[in-house]
Structure formats: structure tokens, C-alpha cells
Amino acid sequence: MSRHTASLAELSRQLRAKQVSAVELAQAYLARIEAHRDLNAFLDVRPEVTLAQARTADARIAAGDATPLTGIPIAHKDIFVTKDFTSTASSRMLEGYMSPFDATVVQNLGNAGMVTLGKLNCDEFAMGSSNENSAYGNVLNPWDKGAVPGGSSGGSSAVVAARIAPVATATDTGGSIREPAAFTGVTGTKPTYGRPSRWGMIAFASSLDTAGLMTNSAEDAALVLGPMVGFDPKDSTSVDRPGEDFSRDLGKPVKGLRIGVPKEFFGAGLQPDVEAAVRTALEEYRRLGATLVDISLPSAELGIPVYYVVAPAECSSNLSRFDGVRYGHRAKSYGDLNDMIAKSRAEGLGAEPKRRILIGTYVLSHGYYDAYYIQAQKVRRLIADEFRRAFEQCDLIAGPVTTSVAFGFGEKAADPVAMYMSDLYTIPGSLAGIPSMSIPCGFGAKGRPVGLQLMANYFEEAKMLGAAHQYQLATDWHARIPEGFR
Amino acid sequence: MSTSLARGWETVIGLETHAQLSTRSKIFSGASTAFGAPPNTQASVIDLALPGVLPVLNRGAVERAIRFGLAIGAKINPRSIFARKNYFYPDLPKNYQISQYEIPVVQGGTVHIRVGDAEKVVTLTRAHLEEDAGKSLHEDFHGMSGIDLNRAGTPLLEIVSEPELRSSAEAVAYAKTLHALVRWIGICDGNMQEGSFRCDANVSVRRIGDPKLGTRCEIKNLNSFRFLERAIEYEITRQIDLLEDGGRVVQETRLYDPDRDETRPMRSKEDAQDYRYFPDPDLLPLEIQPAWIEEVKATMPELPEARKRRYETELLFFPEDAEALTSSIEMSEYFEDVLKELKKRTDIKYGVQSPDQANAKSAANLIINDLVQLMNRTETPFAESRVSPVQMAGLLARSFDGTLSSKLTREVLARMWAVAEQPASRSDPNLADLLIEEGGLKQISDAGAIEKIIDEVLAANAKSVEEFRAGKDKAFNALVGQAMKATKGKANPAQVNEILKKKLASG
Numbered sequence A: 001m002s003r004h005t006a007s008l009a010e011l012s013r014q015l016r017a018k019q020v021s022a023v024e025l026a027q028a029y030l031a032r033i034e035a036h037r038d039l040n041a042f043l044d045v046r047p048e049v050t051l052a053q054a055r056t057a058d059a060r061i062a063a064g065d066a067t068p069l070t071g072i073p074i075a076h077k078d079i080f081v082t083k084d085f086t087s088t089a090s091s092r093m094l095e096g097y098m099s100p101f102d103a104t105v106v107q108n109l110g111n112a113g114m115v116t117l118g119k120l121n122c123d124e125f126a127m128g129s130s131n132e133n134s135a136y137g138n139v140l141n142p143w144d145k146g147a148v149p150g151g152s153s154g155g156s157s158a159v160v161a162a163r164i165a166p167v168a169t170a171t172d173t174g175g176s177i178r179e180p181a182a183f184t185g186v187t188g189t190k191p192t193y194g195r196p197s198r199w200g201m202i203a204f205a206s207s208l209d210t211a212g213l214m215t216n217s218a219e220d221a222a223l224v225l226g227p228m229v230g231f232d233p234k235d236s237t238s239v240d241r242p243g244e245d246f247s248r249d250l251g252k253p254v255k256g257l258r259i260g261v262p263k264e265f266f267g268a269g270l271q272p273d274v275e276a277a278v279r280t281a282l283e284e285y286r287r288l289g290a291t292l293v294d295i296s297l298p299s300a301e302l303g304i305p306v307y308y309v310v311a312p313a314e315c316s317s318n319l320s321r322f323d324g325v326r327y328g329h330r331a332k333s334y335g336d337l338n339d340m341i342a343k344s345r346a347e348g349l350g351a352e353p354k355r356r357i358l359i360g361t362y363v364l365s366h367g368y369y370d371a372y373y374i375q376a377q378k379v380r381r382l383i384a385d386e387f388r389r390a391f392e393q394c395d396l397i398a399g400p401v402t403t404s405v406a407f408g409f410g411e412k413a414a415d416p417v418a419m420y421m422s423d424l425y426t427i428p429g430s431l432a433g434i435p436s437m438s439i440p441c442g443f444g445a446k447g448r449p450v451g452l453q454l455m456a457n458y459f460e461e462a463k464m465l466g467a468a469h470q471y472q473l474a475t476d477w478h479a480r481i482p483e484g485f486r
Numbered sequence B: 001m002s003t004s005l006a007r008g009w010e011t012v013i014g015l016e017t018h019a020q021l022s023t024r025s026k027i028f029s030g031a032s033t034a035f036g037a038p039p040n041t042q043a044s045v046i047d048l049a050l051p052g053v054l055p056v057l058n059r060g061a062v063e064r065a066i067r068f069g070l071a072i073g074a075k076i077n078p079r080s081i082f083a084r085k086n087y088f089y090p091d092l093p094k095n096y097q098i099s100q101y102e103i104p105v106v107q108g109g110t111v112h113i114r115v116g117d118a119e120k121v122v123t124l125t126r127a128h129l130e131e132d133a134g135k136s137l138h139e140d141f142h143g144m145s146g147i148d149l150n151r152a153g154t155p156l157l158e159i160v161s162e163p164e165l166r167s168s169a170e171a172v173a174y175a176k177t178l179h180a181l182v183r184w185i186g187i188c189d190g191n192m193q194e195g196s197f198r199c200d201a202n203v204s205v206r207r208i209g210d211p212k213l214g215t216r217c218e219i220k221n222l223n224s225f226r227f228l229e230r231a232i233e234y235e236i237t238r239q240i241d242l243l244e245d246g247g248r249v250v251q252e253t254r255l256y257d258p259d260r261d262e263t264r265p266m267r268s269k270e271d272a273q274d275y276r277y278f279p280d281p282d283l284l285p286l287e288i289q290p291a292w293i294e295e296v297k298a299t300m301p302e303l304p305e306a307r308k309r310r311y312e313t314e315l316l317f318f319p320e321d322a323e324a325l326t327s328s329i330e331m332s333e334y335f336e337d338v339l340k341e342l343k344k345r346t347d348i349k350y351g352v353q354s355p356d357q358a359n360a361k362s363a364a365n366l367i368i369n370d371l372v373q374l375m376n377r378t379e380t381p382f383a384e385s386r387v388s389p390v391q392m393a394g395l396l397a398r399s400f401d402g403t404l405s406s407k408l409t410r411e412v413l414a415r416m417w418a419v420a421e422q423p424a425s426r427s428d429p430n431l432a433d434l435l436i437e438e439g440g441l442k443q444i445s446d447a448g449a450i451e452k453i454i455d456e457v458l459a460a461n462a463k464s465v466e467e468f469r470a471g472k473d474k475a476f477n478a479l480v481g482q483a484m485k486a487t488k489g490k491a492n493p494a495q496v497n498e499i500l501k502k503k504l505a506s507g
Helices: A008-016 A022-035 A047-062 A104-111 A154-161 A178-184 A218-228 A272-287 A300-321 A337-348 A351-364 A369-393 A416-423 A427-432 A461-474 B002-006 B059-071 B168-184 B225-244 B290-297 B304-313 B319-325 B329-344 B355-378 B389-400 B406-419 B431-439 B447-460 B462-469 B474-486 B493-506
Strands: A042-044 A073-077 A115-120 A168-172 A187-190 A210-215 A258-262 A291-295 A396-400 A436-443 A449-456 B009-020 B082-086 B096-100 B110-115 B118-131 B135-137 B146-148 B155-161 B197-207 B217-222 B252-257 B262-268
Touching: A008 A022, A008 A047, A008 A218, A022 A047, A022 A073, A022 A115, A042 A154, A047 A115, A073 A104, A073 A154, A104 A168, A104 A218, A115 A154, A154 A168, A154 A178, A154 A210, A168 A187, A178 A187, A178 A436, A178 A449, A187 A218, A187 A461, A210 A218, A218 A436, A218 A461, A258 A272, A258 A369, A272 A291, A272 A396, A272 A436, A272 A449, A272 A461, A291 A369, A300 A351, A300 A369, A300 A416, A300 A427, A300 B082, A351 A369, A369 A396, A369 A427, A396 A461, A436 A461, A449 A461, B002 B009, B002 B225, B009 B168, B009 B225, B059 B118, B059 B155, B059 B168, B059 B290, B096 B118, B110 B168, B155 B168, B168 B197, B168 B225, B168 B304, B168 B329, B197 B225, B217 B225, B217 B262, B225 B252, B225 B262, B304 B319, B304 B329, B319 B329, B319 B355, B329 B355, B329 B389, B355 B389, B355 B406, B389 B406, B389 B431, B406 B431, B447 B462, B447 B474, B447 B493, B462 B474, B462 B493, B474 B493
Parallel strands: A073 A115, A073 A168, A258 A291, A258 A396, B217 B252
Antiparallel strands: A042 A115, A168 A210, A187 A210, A187 A436, A396 A449, A436 A449, B009 B155, B009 B197, B082 B096, B110 B118, B118 B155, B135 B146, B197 B217, B252 B262
16 A cells, blocks of 8 residues: 555554565655655755664664654654754755754654654744745645645645655644645644743744644644653743643544534635535534534634734844854845844845844834733733633634635735734634644635634643544545645 | 032932852853853853753752842742843844843842941842843954853843942942852852952932932943942042033943043943843743742851841940951851850860950951951962961960960961961961970960069169159150060060069169
């Protein structure tokens, strides 16, 4: 059978039964990566590094020292720093940058024996919803090469949709996992903020940045999430909780599950094709025995203005370190020190980071701080409170991930506000810090995929993944593979 | 100071003091804080602000802030916030400094200072934790700047006083008291040459009686008490001259140039930066439970102010002596150790005063006047005194029992200091006895022997005797001098006085 369509559990079984070696698996995926270079999904591929890791994995399997993930290939979003591959955050500023250490997420998965295929393209510093903001060019949507793959984790979503990596890491600040997952028909999982370590994630907005996964199923996500997350003393915002088996609820029927449907997620902006697919998916849940509960998240619509104060504020400060003094791009000619810093940043940073740095600098400025930043923090708490109250009425919340299916290249690039609206339904969950995910639930206009968003209360990833898996047992949207990649 | 008052002006000074906390590692990274390593060898990935790094707060730095709060009787906030202070500077790797802004860890508190005979209580505004920046090195790089990030991330406690100081002398007294205090409670090594303790002074002047504060200037980075005093003095005169000539003071930051003994403008308020403070999302609020404060309290030493009062009330010391003995933790601990050693001895006889008081005063005098002098001459710190507290107690014992006069005591102390260059002597607890024996330095207190010597002196100095009898009191002193000289200074001076008086009266 084709290994690139197998589940991670199946790959794991084959590896341990020695039906396939980690080296063979890595070679097969490296060949697929090579064959589909036109997607522009990878920024750095180093077969010698990948194969060395695969040989180590094979040795572990031979020695009986394997975990269920040993030998399974994975690709990492370029937001995670890595010792063995460049780490650029898709920015000219960090072109060729080699980190002296691995991000904790990368290290955890490496310790489990996963084999790194390379680094994935994304929006520059994870800022964007279409992957058009990469300094290294667009990633194409495998379903339709004229459509964006979503962003910022566009490389991660594209490679998993195209089955050129069985799983990929991603990061989500305001929707950067869920939106591209929806646009490419894959399963995108964002755990609770603080669950995965942020050590080694190039920071965009520290209070929102959350590592997560792109997979072909909820079952795959549950398998990888456990080893990936966990308390990290190097991250002060990391949550100290005992390890969990995120697969524990996969077999649990959804009968009796109360699914909250927020009316604010079905407002004017929602495109009929997306609404139809989402409503059908909700109907499927009801058929499976779940109860749909009408709920309200009245402040959710304030999510975008709140997000575009908080995230740029943090980003304006986080990106200050890119000054050309110690590493990264330095302008070739300059006058004094200030000029060196100014020119290096002007040349090294792209338009979107610059726009957000300007917004962030403005909202933190003397005289504006109270009106913008403090006010935004208050509304952010309000949104979190509304989720908390909603979860008293329901076990999960479900709705659309995006207002529309993937748009075409250039369609929204000239209108930042229209682009920002792409994250209308994903931002509230980010602001609250709750776990949420996107699962494929059909196709809309031009045959482009539609995603269903599931959200759970803090630390209830297992419940969320269980409900997603039950849906995926009853449907086959997640198993659809775009033409040309089967 | 007095000149400004004479000219009708009052000076208003507030100090911001940066004390480098004595943790082994940095405030947000595990890198060493040791001074003097080759450039950039003590900068971790966190200090270098590489992509993806995060800060983790060093509990030791917080513990030291708590110690300081307890020492000045301040409020220790149960919840304080780390904020980012954003500005671009090449030796500030993140281009923001993690500091505390709206809610500092320590709030309020007081420091008692003494200027001449006057005591004053200075109120503190706050003390907050923050990280230091690196250093820019502008020499040796031929038109370029070098950056050394060894100091980046070193923990600092910024201690802010209210503008309650009224002269450079008060400012220096405050800074010295604070300096002694942070060393006393073991939170800062106080090494000013290495920048472990440095002050910024906010200085303004106003007409005496004017309730409104004048426009202030901030003088940055004063790393010696002398520079602090000189800079403030210069600044006061500059501001008064300016105002009296009809000008006005511009709010600005100034730098003191010790070579020219003047302050120079660095940047004015107009180009003051907007630091865009906001809570650091990488760090949780700093929560300090009451139990932690209690834990720290249990390890606090007796504080200098309390010890000073105890010396005054229990040991009946003059305030200036009590002040001197508590001016540094090393001197004070040395003195306390000498007292303990004296208590252990069984070979001391006492006069009318209570043993403790008598011992303490003599010990204090010998330390403040004589030991300090020997130390200063050889630039030896107290912690490395060549004469140990045990040896000092041995010497004092011989003074108390009359074996040594005060003059001989000083003589033996000097000899102890000299021979203690050899490590063997340094550790001998009976060094004083040994040297007294060796040098034949025992006081002559045998009345018969002294009488014999005085007879000889009187016979040989008939002229002085005549002068004394003619009413010249000075001649008496000359005779005492002769007697002491004849005994090489060893005769008991009180006995010489007494016997000589008797002889002259009866003769």
C-alpha cells in the first residue's frame, strides 16, 4: 500500500514490525518533497541530516528502545529554531541563520525518535493569513495552485495536505494553524496556551503564540501531541501538569455530548458555501447522538480589534532584537550606529512586520497606552469570561473556521483589513487561550476545502480530539487527497 | 552647601541607586555574573537575545530584594509586575530592558542617616528589580564600537529615594549608609570601581521658603562618593548662577566629567524617549507569599541601626563611636567577635565598670583608632585583618590586667601587625603574650622600682625640679617624660605621676 496515505499509527506499526525502515520512509518522503518542489513549501531540506536521524531511529527500533513515534518523519514550521537546519521565520532578516539550540518542541519530538524532513515556509514571523508574506515566496495550495494555502502556517498545511510530510508542526497566534488547515483540508490542532513550550519559537505575540500540529486526522494529532507538549522550566508561561494520553477519548461515542453553536459565528460575513458545509457537519454530530446548544459569545466580534492591539504591541517589542548588531541581516552601508540599526531593519523586515511594528509602537506610546492596550486587555478578559460561561452550558463549541474557502493569490493582499478578517472566528479562541482545531468537513466554491472548528475548555484537548475522531470515523473528508498527490 | 544657603537657595536632591545583586547567575539566565571575564564569554543565548529565547526569573534576586525591603521596613508587594522598557541601544540585546514599572517589588521604607551631629530619616519611594545592559567599547576598534554582553542581564536593585536630601553632604551620607546597608545584609558586594553600586542624582534648587520645586537635572552614573559630592556641588552652583542671572534651568540628563570637575548635558527632556512600558508577556506576575518573607526574615542579621542603638544604650558608647563601629559589616563583625573572645577569657581583672562596658569601650577605641590606622596604611580590608579577633582579645586582656599601658598596648599591636605577615604568627592565639615576653614590654608597676628610677631622675634634673617649685607646671611633664624615657616607656604612667607628685611635695 502507499505509505504516504497510511495513518501514523499504521506507520508506527510497520516500523516496529520492520516492514519498513525509518531510512526507507525518510527516503520516500524526501523523494515526494523533491517531486513537489513547485509547492514552495520547504525552505531548508538537508537529506544527509534527515537520513542520519533516520539511521539513529532504526538503531533505536533494533535495540527495542523505540517510542510509537520513532522513525516517523515530521517537518517543522520555520518559526521553530533548529540546530541542524536554518531558522529564518521566512524573513530576509534571518536568512541563513543557524540556531545553536533546538526549540523544546523540536527537541521533544526528536527525543521521541521522529525524523526531521526540513523546515517549512510560512508568513514572515508568522504574520499573515495567506502565506503571501514570506520573504521566500508563496506556498501553493495543493487543492488549487491558484489559491493560497492559508497562513501563517501555509507550508505546514500544504505539505500535510499533499502528503509530502505525514505530520508537521505549526504555530497559532490568531488562527495560523486552523485557517490554513481549513484552506487545505487537513486537521489543524492548537492546544491550550501554555501547554506546549515556547522556548525556541521565534516570538510574534508572546501571550498568544501556541505551538500545534498539522495532521491528516485527529487520531494522528492525539498520537503526536503527548510527546510534543509538557512543562518546560525554560518557559515561565509553561503550565506544570502531569503528562496525558491525548488518545484516551478517541473511542468515546459523542452520544450525549453537548455542542455549543455560537450565533455570532454565523453572521453576515459567512459565505453560504462554508455555512452549508459547516451546518451539514453539525447535523452529522446530531445524527451521531450529540446535542446542539445555541450559545452566545457577544464579545467575540471584538476579537479582531482587540487582537490587532495586543498582538502588534507584543510584536513591536519582540522584533526589536532584530537590529543587525549580533546576528541576522546587517545593511552593507550605513552612517552611525542608529543608522546601521535603522537600515538593517528597513532592509531585513518585510511590509507586514513593519506595519504591525508601527501599529504596536503606536498603541504602546505615551498617551495611547491606556486607550488601546489597557482597554484591549480588558476586552480580552471579557471574551475569556464569555467562553468560561459558555462551557457551563456545553462540552465543546463548534462553528466555521473561516468566512470563506481559500482565496486566490493577490485577492486580499492589497487590503490588510480584509486579510485580517480571515481570522474572525479563530481569534476569540486565541485570545482566551483555549484549545481549538480545524477538521475538514467538505468542499465549497471552486472545490476548495472547508473546515469545521472545534473548541474546548482549557486542557480538554482529549475531549476535543475524541469528538473530532468520532466525526472522522463517520466521514471521509479528512482522507480526501488532492489530485496529483495521491 | 552652606554657600547656597548663604545665597538664599535651598537644594533638593533625590537619588536613584543601582545596586548589583550578589547572585552567582544572572537575573533571567544561568550565565555567571563574575566580573572581569574576557568579553562575551559570560553571555548565554538568553543574554544575547537569540531568536526563540525566554527569560526565567532568578529567585535569588527576588530573595535579595525581600532582604532589602525588610531592612528598610518597607512594604513587600505580594504581587509585582515585570515590564518591558523599550529603547534601541547596541549594548541592550533585546532592545528592551526587563524592569519593574507600575508595581515594584519593594515600596516605601526609610533609611537613617547622620550628618555631623544631626540625624535624619530619609524616605524611600521604591526599590525594583531589573536587568543591567552590556557595555559598548568605543576604544581599540578604529572607528567602530565593540559590544561586551557579559554584564547584560546582571540583576540590579534600583533604589529610589524621595527628594528629601538637602545638601551634597546629606546625599553622600545617604549613599554611604545605603552602601553599608546593602553590604551588611549581603545583597551587594558594593564594589564601586566595578560598578556594583552607582548613583544617579536628581538635583534642583529653589528660593528658601518657596513651596514649589525647581526644575531638576539628573546626573547619571556617579560611581564614587567623591564624584557624587563634586557633581552635586557643581550642579548646585551652576543652577543658582543660571537662575540668579535671570536664566532658567532646562530639565535634562547630565554627565559628570571627573577630569574637568563639571557636569555636561547628555540629553534634554525634549528628546526624552517614550519607553512604551508594558507588562512582559514572557514572565508571570511575581508573587511573594508571606511564608517566603518569613523565611527570609529568619535569616536577617541584626541591622546596623539596631546595633548602633544597642551600643549606645547597653555599652554606653558615644553616638559617633557607635556610628563608626557600625559603618561597615566587616568592622562591626570584627568588633563583635573580639567581644565574644573577651567573654571567653578567664584571665581578665576588672575595675569599677561592668566588665562588658569596660571591655567594649577599650576594644572599640583600639579598633577605631589604632587598628583602622594600620589597616588604612596597608590598604587591608577588615575581613583580611592581620590581627585576628582572638589575638586582639589576648592583647586587650594584657591591657585590662595592667601588664600593658595604653601606649604599650598600641606598641604591641603594631608589632603584632608587623610579625603577622608570617602565616604562622597570624594563627597564634597567644601572639600578644609572646611579643610582650620577647620584647620585654611589660609595664613596670612595681612601686619600689619606679621610686628608685624617679629618685635618679630627680637627682639628674635638678633644674627642672627648681623650675617646678618656682611654679612652672610644664616642668612636671618634663620630669614624667624623663622617667618614662628611663624605663623605655614601660613604667606605669599613673604610678609615675603619683610617686613623682609625692616626692616633689615632700622634697
